[in-house]
Amino acid sequence: MKKQLLLLTSLITASVLLFTGCVKVDYTKINDPAYLRVFNNLPYQLSMDVKDAKVPYFCMIINPTFDGAGKVTGGQIIGDFLDVRDRYAPPYPSHIGSSTSVNNPEYPGKENVLVGPIVNGYDLSSWAQVPSGKLRVMFLYRPKNSVPYFKLDASLQGDAMVDTTLEFSAREVYTMHLLQEKYTDAKSNKLLLRHENFIKLPLSDSLNYVNFYNYSSQGFLEYDDDKKTQPNRLNSFMYGVKDRMDVYLTLYPDQDEDPAIRYNLQARALPGYRGNYVTTVERNITSNAPNPYISFPLFPNKAENRITTKSWQIFDFFAPGYTPSNNPFFASDYRNNGNWSQLNCLKDGAVYVQQYSALSVPNTVINIHSGKNNPQSFASVNTIEIVNGAAYLMTIQRKYPAPEY
Numbered sequence: 001m002k003k004q005l006l007l008l009t010s011l012i013t014a015s016v017l018l019f020t021g022c023v024k025v026d027y028t029k030i031n032d033p034a035y036l037r038v039f040n041n042l043p044y045q046l047s048m049d050v051k052d053a054k055v056p057y058f059c060m061i062i063n064p065t066f067d068g069a070g071k072v073t074g075g076q077i078i079g080d081f082l083d084v085r086d087r088y089a090p091p092y093p094s095h096i097g098s099s100t101s102v103n104n105p106e107y108p109g110k111e112n113v114l115v116g117p118i119v120n121g122y123d124l125s126s127w128a129q130v131p132s133g134k135l136r137v138m139f140l141y142r143p144k145n146s147v148p149y150f151k152l153d154a155s156l157q158g159d160a161m162v163d164t165t166l167e168f169s170a171r172e173v174y175t176m177h178l179l180q181e182k183y184t185d186a187k188s189n190k191l192l193l194r195h196e197n198f199i200k201l202p203l204s205d206s207l208n209y210v211n212f213y214n215y216s217s218q219g220f221l222e223y224d225d226d227k228k229t230q231p232n233r234l235n236s237f238m239y240g241v242k243d244r245m246d247v248y249l250t251l252y253p254d255q256d257e258d259p260a261i262r263y264n265l266q267a268r269a270l271p272g273y274r275g276n277y278v279t280t281v282e283r284n285i286t287s288n289a290p291n292p293y294i295s296f297p298l299f300p301n302k303a304e305n306r307i308t309t310k311s312w313q314i315f316d317f318f319a320p321g322y323t324p325s326n327n328p329f330f331a332s333d334y335r336n337n338g339n340w341s342q343l344n345c346l347k348d349g350a351v352y353v354q355q356y357s358a359l360s361v362p363n364t365v366i367n368i369h370s371g372k373n374n375p376q377s378f379a380s381v382n383t384i385e386i387v388n389g390a391a392y393l394m395t396i397q398r399k400y401p402a403p404e405y
Contacts, residue, residue, distance in 0.1 A: 034168035035116040035127035038107035038176040039085040041215060041387045042189065043229050056178070056189070058082040058139045058161065059149035060107060062130060071158060072138070073150070077130060079107040080142075080149050087390070088349055088361050091380065091397030092125055102146045116173070120199045122381070123397045124173065132170035137191065138163045139178065162191050173199055175383075175394075179285050183217035183388070190285070197290045198381050198396060205398065208364050209293040210315075210382040212247060212281040216240060220388045221338045228389055235359040236334055236341040238389040243283040245317040245341075248275050248324050251300045255312040255347050255363060270300050270311065275324030281317070281386070298365065298379040309377045312363050313345040315384065333357070343384065343391050361393040369403040376400075 042056035060082055061075035083103040093108060093115065104110050108128035116124025141159040142149055149157065161178075168174060173196040181188035192215070203209055220228070221240035228239065251273035269275075278294040296313075299306050316324055319339040329340045334357070342358040344351075349362040364382045367375040381396040 030114060030129045030131055032132050032170035033129035034132045034170060035124050035173045036130045036176060037127045038079065038082070040082050040178045041085060042178055042180055043084045054141055055144055057142055057144050059142050061138045061140065062135050064136060064138050079104070079111060082107060085392060087392055089392065089394040091123055091395045118399050121399045122199050123399060127173060130168060132168050134165055134167050136165050161189050164191060166193055177215060179215050180217045181285060183220040183223055192285060192288060194288050194290060203381065205379060206298050207295040208298055208379045209295050210364065210384060211291045211293045212279060212384050213291060214281050214283040214386045215285050216283055216386055216388050225335065234334060236357045237359050237386065237391050239334060240338050240389060241317055241341050241386060242319040242338045244320060245281050246277060246320060247279050247281055248316040248318065249273065249278045249296060250275050250314045251296065252312050253301045254310045256310055273300055298377060307373055307376055308367065309365060311365065315343045317341045359391050364395065366397060371401045372404050374403065
């Protein structure tokens with residue numbers, strides 16, 4: 001593992017030199033680290049009439065330091081400019097060297113820090129190394145600008161949303177979420193530290209895995225629809241879902257087919273994978289335990305060569321009593337009292353089907369150049385999280401052979 005860590009550190013340093021004009025970054029070694037990834041699930045909308053209002057845009061500080069007056073002066077780990085998360089959290093730190101904004105959609109995200117190695121075949125490069133043991137964690141409000149936190153005017157510093165102590169075990173993987181327990185009540189904002197277990201499970205390379213969480217706020221579904229924070233496009237999650245939803249999976253053969261064909265989806269489903277019940281997800285923002293994974297084949301289409309697949313997935317979320325076979329809701333029926341929502345996992349997440357109803361995220365199958373195959377399809381481990389009016393996909397990548405040219 002030490003060799004892997006040294007190699008990973010060398011690769012990160014090389015990337016930094018490439019993308020930052022040969023600016024060397026010195027890393028501090030962390031003995032017996034834990035691995036941490038952080039998502040801000042508190043969306044907001046900026047407009048001229050609220051441009052000066054407090055927004056959930058943060059500086060994260062782990063093990064803060066203070067001056068004699070009790071003012072925060074720094075910390076062991078600082079994650080500044082933490083913005084609301086992206087719809088898709090890829091299996092690698094894709095923002096480093098490519099983003100022109102200081103806004104960070106997750107931590108570590110674009111931060112140049114020591115990250116996790118490959119553990120039991122899983123790439124942890126999207127998780128930052130942090131010390132193990134008891135850590136003091138603070139999230140401090142900051143204005144939405146490009147000024148680093150400790151260069152802000154003193155009057156803009158010191159406003160903590162959360163200040164707490166959490167326990168991290170060495171070599172364990174954690175995903176932290178900033179959540180709102182009661183909708184519209186900023187005082188109910190909280191942290192949830194989920195202790196992941198995927199690195200310990202005997203998962204098959206021939207199966208894709210997904211687990212589900214509903215981290216929605218209490219009262220979001222019942223709140224006035226016209227006053228809810230709205231997403232960029234209409235979709236069936238935007239007004240919320242019921243606290244208990246049954247999840248159904250349908251697999252389709254070809255994500256490259258003519259978009260016009262995708263409007264007649266039921267006839268296109270792969271045999272044996274049409275509207276199959278897979279699990280039930282319940283709203284829960286108190287438990288830090290990982291939910292069970294469901295699985296489906298990497299190569300569900302028997303006509304394919306088992307090197308690449310074009311198959312893609314739809315997950316339907318129904319309140320108990322409804323199923324894909326008795327679905328009374330229409331593709332544009334957004335206001336259905338939270339009884340149905342649909343998530344498409346298709347291509348890069350920018351392709352829409354079923355008119356305007358479904359929310360789209362990338363395919364859970366990873367297609368990449370590996371060995372002599374360009375592309376080759378690989379299974380992944382995925383997490384889908386519903387938070388108020390949106391659904392998010394986090395994908396974890398397995399180790400695969402390097403490309404041959």
